[in-house]
Amino acid sequence: METLAEPLKVHGVDVVKDTLIPRLAVDGVTIDYVTPRQRVRATQSVSFDVLPADRFVLLGPSGCGKSTLLKAVAGFLKPAAGEIRLDGESIRGPGPDRLVVFQDFEQLMPWKSVLQNVTFPLRIARRLDRREAIERALLTLEKVGLRQFADAHPHTLSGGMKQRVAIARALAMEPKILLMDEPFAALDALTRRRMQEELLALCDQTSSTLLFVTHSIEEAQIVGNRVLLLSPHPGRVRAELDCSGDTLKSLGSPATQERGQRIHRLLFETPI
Amino acid sequence: MMQNSGRATSREDRYFELAPVDERELIHPRSILQRLWDSAAIRKGMILLVLVVLWEILARYQDNPLMLPSAVDTARALGAGMLDGSLPSKVANSLSVLIKGYALGALGALALTALAVSTRLGRDLLGTLTSMFSPLPAIALLPLALLWFGLGEGSLIFVLIHSVLWAMAVNIHAGFLSVSETLKMAGRNYGLRGLRYVFLLLIPAALPSILSGLKIGWAFAWRTLIAAELVFGASSGGGGLGWYIFQNRNELYTDNVFAGLAVVILIGLLAENLVFESLEKMTVRRWGMQNPG
Numbered sequence: 001m002e003t004l005a006e007p008l009k010v011h012g013v014d015v016v017k018d019t020l021i022p023r024l025a026v027d028g029v030t031i032d033y034v035t036p037r038q039r040v041r042a043t044q045s046v047s048f049d050v051l052p053a054d055r056f057v058l059l060g061p062s063g064c065g066k067s068t069l070l071k072a073v074a075g076f077l078k079p080a081a082g083e084i085r086l087d088g089e090s091i092r093g094p095g096p097d098r099l100v101v102f103q104d105f106e107q108l109m110p111w112k113s114v115l116q117n118v119t120f121p122l123r124i125a126r127r128l129d130r131r132e133a134i135e136r137a138l139l140t141l142e143k144v145g146l147r148q149f150a151d152a153h154p155h156t157l158s159g160g161m162k163q164r165v166a167i168a169r170a171l172a173m174e175p176k177i178l179l180m181d182e183p184f185a186a187l188d189a190l191t192r193r194r195m196q197e198e199l200l201a202l203c204d205q206t207s208s209t210l211l212f213v214t215h216s217i218e219e220a221q222i223v224g225n226r227v228l229l230l231s232p233h234p235g236r237v238r239a240e241l242d243c244s245g246d247t248l249k250s251l252g253s254p255a256t257q258e259r260g261q262r263i264h265r266l267l268f269e270t271p272i
Numbered sequence: 273m274m275q276n277s278g279r280a281t282s283r284e285d286r287y288f289e290l291a292p293v294d295e296r297e298l299i300h301p302r303s304i305l306q307r308l309w310d311s312a313a314i315r316k317g318m319i320l321l322v323l324v325v326l327w328e329i330l331a332r333y334q335d336n337p338l339m340l341p342s343a344v345d346t347a348r349a350l351g352a353g354m355l356d357g358s359l360p361s362k363v364a365n366s367l368s369v370l371i372k373g374y375a376l377g378a379l380g381a382l383a384l385t386a387l388a389v390s391t392r393l394g395r396d397l398l399g400t401l402t403s404m405f406s407p408l409p410a411i412a413l414l415p416l417a418l419l420w421f422g423l424g425e426g427s428l429i430f431v432l433i434h435s436v437l438w439a440m441a442v443n444i445h446a447g448f449l450s451v452s453e454t455l456k457m458a459g460r461n462y463g464l465r466g467l468r469y470v471f472l473l474l475i476p477a478a479l480p481s482i483l484s485g486l487k488i489g490w491a492f493a494w495r496t497l498i499a500a501e502l503v504f505g506a507s508s509g510g511g512g513l514g515w516y517i518f519q520n521r522n523e524l525y526t527d528n529v530f531a532g533l534a535v536v537i538l539i540g541l542l543a544e545n546l547v548f549e550s551l552e553k554m555t556v557r558r559w560g561m562q563n564p565g
Contacts, residue, residue: 076457094460104454110559111476121462124472155560 021088022049023209029082031068042068043235055210057224065235066213070181074100096125099170103182105162108154115150118169140172160191177209217263221246341527349527366512373432374493381440389448402438410435410496435496436489447481480556
């Protein structure tokens with residue numbers, strides 16, 4: 001990969017770049033987190049590649065370091081070993097080319113209206129002028145069905161609507177990769193199902209690249225076309241599966257159920 | 273009939289036809305009295321009225337205007353003081369000193385806390401300084417201030433800054449610390465850093481605590497100013513309200529003393545209910561960061 005990066009940059013051929021270099025390369029990444037008394041290993045030598053337009057899911061029980069991995073990709077944490085590359089360039093610190101949708105509803109700024117929440121990063125990071133930012137924000141809000149709530153403040157919205165705003169805010173920025181940290185975990189089951197449907201539709205429309213963290217096998221199968229299974233303590237790659245055949249409609253089908261059970265076994269059977 | 277097998281009894285499925293509902297039936301207006309009672313201004317006005325009536329009754333019962341002038345006498349003295357211009361000039365003097373000291377103290381508190389959230393050493397500095405100086409009454413510093421800045425506005429402003437700074441810094445810092453980790457990460461995600469991070473993210477996110485710090489600082493400042501003026505106020509161009517109260521007590525114009533106190537209280541009420549209340553309404557309450565009490 002490293003050797004390829006050089007000549008590609010010289011020629012600047014995007015088509016080749018898109019097909020050969022993964023959008024995101026996680027390469028032997030080990031992450032420790034530091035408590036006052038000790039350093040604890042969260043993930044160990046995790047490697048995977050996310051290709052453009054992938055919906056890549058990190059799946060594992062709590063304690064497998066999947067959220068930690070996502071935070072490292074976002075740039076909030078520095079790996080103790082290994083490297084994370086976005087379009088061939090090593091990641092240093094947080095940046096607006098990798099926007100995060102958190103689980104927490106508190107990610108929206110309560111002092112800004114829905115519209116202002118979406119325009120804020122556009123103005124700050126993309127340096128769009130006011131009119132352009134508003135135009136694009138309204139367009140994205142339209143996509144998530146919240147245009148008529150543009151002037152509302154976040155505290156007046158339901159949990160599902162808040163997450164939609166957070167997704168719109170991230171999508172409007174057209175990041176190279178969209179990072180989602182259990183974005184629907186705090187929602188009720190009915191809303192969650194609707195949000196999954198909408199997210200898939202949005203991904204189809206915008207062909208965004210997605211890195212999605214969840215602890216629900218079903219959600220991983222529905223949302224992801226590619227699922228990475230992580231074992232707990234420390235997080236290591238157990239398997240990488242193709243789940244593009246599993247959709248909301250195929251949930252009852254034998255193939256999907258069989259894959260679900262296989263994932264379940266891989267995650268919960270005592271590792272070799 | 274009930275079966276005693278301990279197993280759930282199976283029953284038939286049931287379906288209901290839902291008749292259309294008249295929307296108007298769902299909303300009922302509330303009476304004017306109920307809505308009036310919802311207004312905090314009206315409830316607070318009632319409380320004030322009751323207190324004034326109690327005061328009037330007590331004063332009439334005592335019947336000793338030298339010790340306790342009645343509400344009516346006080347109002348009369350207040351009116352006279354306002355009309356002959358003696359009170360307004362004192363109020364203006366006090367307020368101008370107050371606002372200078374308050375603003376400087378607030379700026380200092382903001383600077384100290386900005387330092388405290390950006391570096392560990394800054395945090396230790398703030399912690400140490402506040403625990404050293406916060407318990408120190410401003411009045412105790414007055415003799416020192418007089419020595420350093422002489423008899424005048426300088427000394428008053430010095431003690432005002434001291435009284436405002438620490439209380440506000442503690443509050444603002446607590447506010448910065450309580451900003452949710454997710455929100456901070458969201459801000460950093462957009463590449464916010466340094467001063468822009470403080471002004472565009474931390475300050476609005478901590479606004480509830482900052483406002484409560486400003487409120488506490490305002491009360492501390494008033495207290496300190498009046499007390500300091502009681503000790504020496506005549507020096508700075510005719511003196512302020514504290515001096516007015518002190519002078520009138522010496523001459524046993526108790527109704528004027530009460531008028532002066534009433535003005536202090538009224539200004540406090542106005543600041544609280546007009547300035548801070550509207551600030552809160554426009555900001556933290558509109559944003560759902562604070563519930564209307």
